[in-house]
Amino acid sequence: MSEVVVFFFSGFKYYICIYICAQMVLTKKLVLGLLYLCLYLSDSSCANEDKSFYCLNGKVIDLEEACNGIDNCNDNSDERYEVCVRNSCEDKFRCNYGGCIDIEKRCDGSPDCWDQSDENKYECASSDEIAGLYAGLKGNCPGDFEFECKIGNTLGCVRMSRVCNGIFDCNDSKDEDVEICSAVPCMNEAFRCSTGACIRSDKVCDHIPDCADGSDELDDVCLENKFWHKPITEEVEKPRPTSPDILEITEEKEIVIAQKSKWLRTFCKIEDDSGALIAEDYFTSNTYKTGATVGKNGVVHVRCKSGYQLVGEEFKFCNGTHWNTYWPNCQRVCKLKNKLSLQRECKNADDSIDCDASTINLKGTEMKVSCASGYESANAEHTFAHFRCESSGKWEGNSSLPNCIPKCGIFWDAYESTLPWIGSLFQRGKHPQFKYTSSVTILSPFVVITSAHVFKESSIPEVNSTEPLLYAIAEGKHRKEFSPQDEHGYVLHNISQIHIATVTIKETVQKLAILTVVQPFIFGPNLRPICLDFGASYWNSLGSYNLSDVGEFIWEQRNKRYYLTGIVASWNEEYHISAFKNDLIPFINLK
Structure with a gap:
């Protein structure tokens, strides 16, 4: 009998609904009529009885399948924090994000929450393990209720009451770590942030981020949208009618909507499609979560994660409904490492750009090397080789970089009087005046050689004669002394190391000075190294030289290139450069 009554009552309300709707159409009060009717008959067919959940990918599942720890939508939209955050789970285990699973599945060794919070080591620790975990959190802090983390550039201590309170007190964010915080129980009335921290419920949706990641100010959380409803139809978005009869109804409808969405005030929204944008409150340094809102007059500092470049202004101001200028975004970039031997030509969207003006290039940049x-x-x-900056942040190409080596031993006839591999070594005196000491021969971008006898004496007795700060190398052949404080026209290179290489040949000790420079030589037609010949076996021969020639180098021409082959060892002896091969190669191979 009771079932018949229920059926009759339900059917009666159905026909009442149809009747009233028809009357409202005739009186042009359809919207108001339906509104009041559905509010009154909230459990009837006029009310929203759709027990389906609409996934973001368009799939429809049962409402009961949402927030159960299983990705039933196949895009995880039914297990999102915004959807599940307000779940209490009652007699079930509540995952950190709000999903509910059977209590028996907690700490069973197999994660059932998609965020694995049911297998959190702090949640599942035995009584014997808790003391060890606590000691790990306490670290070297002297107090019983202190937490060790990085503060500034060193380790420091914060009170345990500051841990998992939604505010970053540690520079390394360890005090708001989701693994620690998701195991901390929240009071019944507290709100749990997506990091697991607990904040007061009256702090939620006040347009001030109290969670470290701003999850208490997410638009979807604060509007309390019913995610299982179909998307709002375009009817709601139509302009307000001007007819007096319908205007009154429309205003009334808007009042009801406003009451349901009291949090919907003037605000600006944090947006990010890249997943690399970091937005921080300018005054509190709290970090906003993507989708969170900023109240009127809020100021946000925006930056990007490593590997991305900010396109737009880094400081944004919310004027109530819009940001003061367009919202910035993070674009993927590829890093460039400068290499002396390579040159690059770049373009992005058919526009030529200067590759070398920045150490990074935007995604989509094409580069010829x-x-x-x-x-x-x-x-x-x-x-040559072609590359493209891909979304992975890496340069991708169909070939490797060319192996570029210096053009050695070549000079133009017009520069025959000044060989391009010759430089001049100057020594500083007690006064800031540099005097010519000897010529040097360039072997690579960072290495020159000269005679070792140059470093027998120091111009400043208190300073060792092989102290690099005493010397400077000028490009080209120059002998005129100069002061670094005056204009002199020399291209100078500071010296970082002076190495005296020593070999014994036929019981005679021979020495060679190997110098490395701080700033590399930039090679071109007027400046290039001489070629080295290590291929021949050691030889020595007799010659006739002036005493001033001792320590000078011997080169010879082959196939239009000049090779360094020997050293004048005495007035009547010369030796092949291969005698110093073991000392020279490590320096020449310097990157």
Whole structure:
């Protein structure tokens, strides 16, 4: 009998609903009529009885399947924090994000929450393990209720009451770590942030982020949208009618909507499609979560994670409904490492750009790499390569970089009087005046050699004669002394190291000075190294030299290139450069 009554009552309300709707159409009060009717008959067919959950990908599942720890939508939209955060779970285990699973599945060794919070080591620790975990959190802090973390550039201590309160007190964010905080129980009336921290419920949706990640100010959380409803139809978005009869109804409808969405005030929204944007409150340094809102007059500092570049202004001001200028975004970038031997040509969207003006380039940048001026490819069939900056942040190409080596031993006839591999060594005196000491021969971008006898005496007795700060190398052949405080026209290179290489040949000790420079030589037609010949076996021969020639170098021409082959050891002896091969190669291979 009771079932018949229920059926009759339900059917009666159905026909009442149809009747009233028809009357409202005739009186042009359809919207108001339906509104009041559905509020009164909230459990009837006029009310929203759709027990389905609409996934973001368009899939429809049962409402009961949402927030159960299982990705039933296949895009995880039914297990989102915004959807599940207000779940209490009653007699079930509540995952950190709000999903509910059977209590028996907690700490069973297999994660059932998608965020694995049911297998959290702090949640599942035995009584014997808790003391050890607590000691790990306490670290070297002297107090019983203190927490060790990085404060500034060193380790420091904060009170345990400051841990998991939604505010970053540690520079390394350890005090708001989700693994620690998700195991901390929240009071019944407290709100749990997506990091697991607990904040007062009256702090939620006040347009001031109290969670460290701003999850208490997420638009979807604060509007309490019913995620299982279908998307709002375009009817709601239509302009307000001007008819007096319908205007009154529309205003009344808007009042009801406003009451349901009291939090919907003037605000600006944090947006990010890249997943790399970091937005922080300018005054509190609290970090906003993507989708969170900022109240009127809020100021936000925006930056990007490593590997991305901010396009737009880094400081934004919310004027109530809009940001003061367009919202910035983070674009993927590829890093560039400068290499002396290579030159690059870049373009982005058919516009040529200067690759070398920045150490990073935006995604989509195309780059052609070839040998720089003063260098040539070791493989005549592989002289260049093409690359593209991809969304992974890496340069992708169909070939490797060309192996570019210096063009050695070549000079133009017009510069025959000044060989491009010759430089001049100057020594500083007690006064800031540099005097010519000897010539040097350039072997690589960072290495020159000269005679070792140059470093027998120091111009300043108190300073060792091999102290690099006493010397400077000028590009080209120059002998006129100069002061670094005056204009002199020399291109100078400071010296970082002076190495005296020593070998014994036929019971005679021979020495060679190997110098490395701080700033590399930039090779081109007027400046390049001499070629080295290590291929021949050691030899010595007799000659006739002036005493001033001792320590000078001997070179010879082969196939239009000049090779350094020997050293004048005495007035009547010369030795092949291969005698110093073991000392020279480690320096020449300097990157």
